[in-house]
Amino acid sequence: MNDTLLWYTARGAGVVSMLLLSGVLALGMLARARVGGRGWPRFLTAALHRDLALMSLVFLALHIVTAVVDPFTHLGLVAAAVPFGSSYRTLWLGLGTVSLELMLAISATSLVRGLIGRRAWRAVHWLAYACWPLAIVHGLGTGTDAGSLWMDSLTVVCVAGVVAALVVRLLTPGDPLARDKRAAASGVATGAPR
Amino acid sequence: MDAPRLRVDPIRCDGHGLCAELLPELIRLDDWGYPIVETAAVPGHLAAHARRAVAACPLQALRLEASPAR
Amino acid sequence: MTGPSLLAGPDLRAGMESAAGHLSRLGPLPPGAASLIDVLERSGLRGRGGAAFPVARKWRAVAERRGARPVVLVNGAEGEPLSRKDRVLMETRPHLVLDGALLAAGALGAGEVLLYVGAEHAAAATALGRALAERPEAERRRVRTVAAPPRYVAGEESAAVRFVNDGVALPTVTPPRPSERGVGGRPTLVQNVETLAHVAMVARFGDAWFRGLGAPGTPGTALLTVTGAVARPGVLEVAQGSALGDAVAAAGGLSDRAGAVLLGGYFGGWVGAEEAWGLRLDAPGLRSAGHSLGCGVVAVLPGHRCGVVETARILTHLAGQSARQCGPCVFGLAAIAGAVQRIAAGTAEADDLERVRRWSGELRGRGACAHPDGAAGLLLSALRTFGDDFLHHHRHGGCAVATREAA
Numbered sequence: 001m002n003d004t005l006l007w008y009t010a011r012g013a014g015v016v017s018m019l020l021l022s023g024v025l026a027l028g029m030l031a032r033a034r035v036g037g038r039g040w041p042r043f044l045t046a047a048l049h050r051d052l053a054l055m056s057l058v059f060l061a062l063h064i065v066t067a068v069v070d071p072f073t074h075l076g077l078v079a080a081a082v083p084f085g086s087s088y089r090t091l092w093l094g095l096g097t098v099s100l101e102l103m104l105a106i107s108a109t110s111l112v113r114g115l116i117g118r119r120a121w122r123a124v125h126w127l128a129y130a131c132w133p134l135a136i137v138h139g140l141g142t143g144t145d146a147g148s149l150w151m152d153s154l155t156v157v158c159v160a161g162v163v164a165a166l167v168v169r170l171l172t173p174g175d176p177l178a179r180d181k182r183a184a185a186s187g188v189a190t191g192a193p194r
Numbered sequence: 195m196d197a198p199r200l201r202v203d204p205i206r207c208d209g210h211g212l213c214a215e216l217l218p219e220l221i222r223l224d225d226w227g228y229p230i231v232e233t234a235a236v237p238g239h240l241a242a243h244a245r246r247a248v249a250a251c252p253l254q255a256l257r258l259e260a261s262p263a264r
Numbered sequence: 265m266t267g268p269s270l271l272a273g274p275d276l277r278a279g280m281e282s283a284a285g286h287l288s289r290l291g292p293l294p295p296g297a298a299s300l301i302d303v304l305e306r307s308g309l310r311g312r313g314g315a316a317f318p319v320a321r322k323w324r325a326v327a328e329r330r331g332a333r334p335v336v337l338v339n340g341a342e343g344e345p346l347s348r349k350d351r352v353l354m355e356t357r358p359h360l361v362l363d364g365a366l367l368a369a370g371a372l373g374a375g376e377v378l379l380y381v382g383a384e385h386a387a388a389a390t391a392l393g394r395a396l397a398e399r400p401e402a403e404r405r406r407v408r409t410v411a412a413p414p415r416y417v418a419g420e421e422s423a424a425v426r427f428v429n430d431g432v433a434l435p436t437v438t439p440p441r442p443s444e445r446g447v448g449g450r451p452t453l454v455q456n457v458e459t460l461a462h463v464a465m466v467a468r469f470g471d472a473w474f475r476g477l478g479a480p481g482t483p484g485t486a487l488l489t490v491t492g493a494v495a496r497p498g499v500l501e502v503a504q505g506s507a508l509g510d511a512v513a514a515a516g517g518l519s520d521r522a523g524a525v526l527l528g529g530y531f532g533g534w535v536g537a538e539e540a541w542g543l544r545l546d547a548p549g550l551r552s553a554g555h556s557l558g559c560g561v562v563a564v565l566p567g568h569r570c571g572v573v574e575t576a577r578i579l580t581h582l583a584g585q586s587a588r589q590c591g592p593c594v595f596g597l598a599a600i601a602g603a604v605q606r607i608a609a610g611t612a613e614a615d616d617l618e619r620v621r622r623w624s625g626e627l628r629g630r631g632a633c634a635h636p637d638g639a640a641g642l643l644l645s646a647l648r649t650f651g652d653d654f655l656h657h658h659r660h661g662g663c664a665v666a667t668r669e670a671a
Contacts, residue, residue, distance in 0.1 A: 031252070034210065043212040043250050118206075118254055175208040176226075176595075180588035184434050203437050204590035205632050224626055225599070228591040 006070040011144050013063035015154060018139055020056035021103075022158035024049055025132050026165035033165075033172035050110075057107060060100065092141030099134035102127045132162065196261035197235040200244060204228075206255035213256050216247040235261070269477060269485045270461045271501040276356045280391040283398035286359035293363050294467050300371040301327065304463065307471035308483040313339060313419075313456030314531060314559045316547035319463070322453065325443040326372050329451035333375040337428070337447060338365045340381040340388060340457045341412040343419030344529040345581070346561045349487035350457045352499040354381065354388035357461060358395035364460025366403055367467050368453055376406060378447065380424050383411040416530075416585035420633050421454040423587070434587040435633035456559075458487050479505025482546035486557070489529075490515040492564035493522055502545060509541030511562055521567035523665075524649050528558025530578050531638040533645030534571065537564075556641075570665040571650035572657050575643065576601070576608035582639045592630040596623050597639050604643065607654060610661035617658045621647065 027049035036042040064080050067073055075093075079086030083101070084094030109116060109124040136155065145151035200220060202213075209227035219240060220233045236244045236258065248256045273289050274281055281289075305320035326334050338361065342350040354361060365377045379396075381389045389409065396407055410428055412418045418433040425446040427433035446452025462484060466474045475483040482504040488511050491497040495516025502511050508525070512518065522537040527550075535543065535555060543550065550557055565574060583597035600623050603616040624640040631637070647654060656664035 041215045042210065043215045046212060046250060046252065114254065177208065177588060177591060180594075181205075184432055184587070184589060202630075204592065204630055205437055207591060209591050224592060224596070225623070226591055226595040228595070228630070230626055230630065 003070060003072050006066045007072060007144075010063055010066040010070060010073075013059045013066065014139065014143065015145070015151070017056050017059040017063055018135060018158055019154065020052050020059060021132055021135055022162050024053045024056060025128060026161050027052065028128065029162075029165040029169035033169045035168065053107065053110075057103065060103065064100065089142045092138055095134045095141065096138035099131050099138060102131035102134070106131065197237060198241070198244070198258045199234040199261050200231050200236060201234070201257045201259055202229050202231060203255045203257065206253045208253055208255075210252055212250045212252070213247045216250055217243050220244070221247070229256075269465050269501065270353065270357060270360060270458070270487060271499075273357070276352065276499075278356075280355060280394060281357055281359060283359055283395065286357075290465075290468060293366065293464070295370060298327070298371055300367060300463075300467055303471050304466060307466045307474040308481075309459070309462055309466060309474065310547055311456055312458040312462070312486065312560065314344075314528070314556075316551075316557070319455070319459060322443065322455070323368065323372060325441075326451045326453045329444065332448075332450040334372045334451040334453060335447040336365055336368045336372065336374045336377045337424055337442070337452055337454045338377065338379045338457060338460060339419060339421070339424060339454050340379065340385070340392075341419030341424065342382060342385065342559075343416045344531055344559050344561060345416070346489060346491055346526070346529040346563050347559045348489045348491075349499045349560055351385050351388045353457055353461055353487065354385070355391045358391045359398075360461040360464045361392070361457045362395055362399065362403075362407070363464035363467075364455075364457075364462070365407070367463055368455065368460065369406060372453060374406075374453070376408065376447075378428060379407060379409045380412050380428075381409065382414060382418070384414045415587075416582075417587045417633065417635060420635070422633065424454055425452055434589060435631075435635075437632045458560075478503050479544070479546070481505075482544070482549070486545060486560055488545075488560040488562050490562045490564075492526075492562075493518055493520040493566040494564055495519045504545050506545055507541065508543045508545065508562060511545070512541070512564065518564065519566075522564050523567040523569065524565045524571055526561065526563040526565065526574075528556045529561035529563065530582060530642065532556050532558040532561065533641055534565075534575070534649040535645070536649050537567075554645075568665065568669045570608070570653065570663050571646060572604070572653050573608045573663070575646040575650070576604040579604050579639060579643060582635070582642070586635060587633070590631040590636075592627060593636040596627050596630075596636060599623055600627075600639065600643060604646075607657045608663075610657060610663075612658045612661070617654060 027045055031045040031049055034042065035045060068075050068077060068080050074088060075086060079093055080097060083097040084090050086093045105124050106128055109121050113121045136159065139155065140146050143151065207228060211223050211227050213229050214221045214223045220236065221229050221231055224230055244258055248258050274285065301320050301323050309319045310316040311319055340350050340354050369377050379392055381392060393409065396404055413433045415433060417423050417435060418427065420435045421442050422436040422438055423433045425442045426436050428447050442452040442454050444451060478484045484504050485501050486504055487499055487501055489499050490511055494512055497515060500511060500514050502514065524537055525535050525540040527533060527535050533555060543555065545557060547557060565571060579601040583601040586593050586597055588594050600620050603620045606612045607616055620643060624643045627636040627640040629637065653664050
């Protein structure tokens with residue numbers, strides 16, 4: 001009974017993590033695209049992005065702990081910590097481990113953003129674009145429920161959501177002075193001489 | 195002790211405008227979305243909101259500075 | 265007026281004064297001791313780059329920094345398009361400038377002197393180079409020339425420092441000021457060439473002498489670039505505290521009926537002609553009256569030229585010279601210039617006049633440097649001085665000046 005509970009919790013938490021992570025990515029892109037209006041202030045997008053990220057860490061922890069603790073899975077801590085360290089479905093599980101570690105890096109740097117400076121924080125944050133696909137593929141490859149209608153549908157919804165947000169993000173013009181600032185940083189003088 | 199003061203780094207700022215949403219009592223946006231700090235000195239009852247506005251800026255362009263000792 | 269100080273000596277048209285001439289006329293360079301700062305404080309010398317900041321206070325700010333050896337950056341970039349005084353000084357009295365720079369280096373314990381001269385001011389750079397070659401080896405070793413890019417903002421203090429540090433002549437956010445952390449992270453004194461020339465004279469002849477050249481509360485002399493509707497436009501030296509009308513007389517008097525005066529150049533402000541002649545050249549006094557001598561440009565606008573059209577032209581230029589780092593400056597100046605252009609052309613929108621006033625008010629202090637403040641100040645002075653003309657353009661779409669001239 002307990003084993004079944006652990007097993008179902010691991011799978012359920014995994015699905016919720018995927019949903020939340022997809023939401024985090026979509027919101028992150030929408031925040032960058034400055035989406036907002038009268039009923040939806042900009043700080044809300046940013047705050048939800050952050051809060052959902054923290055929540056996804058919680059469900060991810062639940063997913064990993066229950067999967068490791070479950071005696072039925074024969075997964076040790078090694079599988080959770082070392083990418084491709086498990087002998088069971090080495091590749092798909094390994095991708096999940098990589099995704100986890102990217103998430104930890106992104107979260108940790110975001111928490112100390114004030115200390116490490118904007119450049120370093122940005123560089124790590126870009127890894128989100130690797131983190132999320134790895135999680136999706138991990139779910140498709142090793143997820144117990146992969147192949148079932150509801151799971152596949154949820155996955156499609158997640159991917160569609162992120163792709164839609166990506167389209168919005170790509171169609172948004174960059175920050176107004178982005179080009180000038182890049183030119184300045186590279187030493188090119190913009191503007192007419194005296 | 196003087197109140198802490200808000201300062202915008204105008205080079206970092208890209209006019210995202212979250213600061214004005216979170217601290218409308220002290221910050222408003224100009225016609226192009228860039229912040230105008232109407233009152234730099236933050237009164238006690240708005241200190242928490244000011245800290246939240248500072249944390250919310252995606253470019254860390256808003257700062258709260260302790261005013262110089264008189 | 266007790267006679268020129270900086271421009272005394274051989275006629276300016278003779279070009280650069282050599283080291284031999286300089287030394288025989290003025291005597292040797294006195295040693296640059298720390299006590300020079302006290303002398304400068306008593307002299308009351310203020311900076312001549314535009315801000316009129318007390319020189320002694322600036323030097324003390326650098327001297328008080330512990331740690332790294334300071335740097336002296338001689339600012340000869342002369343960003344103001346209407347100003348020529350720095351160029352003329354560098355071309356004809358380069359040894360005075362070098363004296364001042366080396367005195368500063370001595371007083372502050374600086375290891376390095378940088379000559380920051382506009383790349384396009386070839387004659388000035390050549391003269392300074394030749395003068396430097398005439399100096400003893402010990403002095404030559406400490407001085408390096410840096411060519412400033414030809415941009416308005418390149419002459420701004422923090423832009424000059426940043427250019428030396430990483431090749432980008434754009435202002436940075438201050439604090440930290442160059443006096444705290446400048447070239448190579450070291451405390452840096454950025455001082456205008458004319459100011460340093462005055463230092464060279466004060467060091468030789470004393471603070472009492474300097475105070476005697478000017479008027480109470482406003483000591484010494486100043487270089488002015490008098491241009492526009494005057495008979496002999498050019499660079500003159502006048503006693504501080506003298507009237508603006510005297511400076512115009514020294515430039516040969518008016519060559520045309522005067523409408524207004526642009527005091528301080530593009531970074532300054534308009535004053536009506538009648539009010540202008542009586543103004544005394546006194547930085548604090550002018551400031552309290554809402555004017556500024558800035559870098560000493562006195563540009564007389566002839567009566568037949570329209571102040572609105574001139575202002576539109578200047579604002580367009582200033583908008584184009586934005587460093588383009590700060591949103592309020594980039595968009596604010598563009599909008600203001602656009603609106604004033606429309607007003608000048610007679611195609612103004614209904615809100616234009618009210619909007620430029622509001623936008624200008626909103627610009628103050630919201631850029632990394634004072635460029636937007638300068639433009640806002642220019643516009644507000646234009647509204648004060650040419651108020652009726654602005655209204656006429658705005659309401660009737662035509663130029664009141666043109667109508668007046670035709671009549």
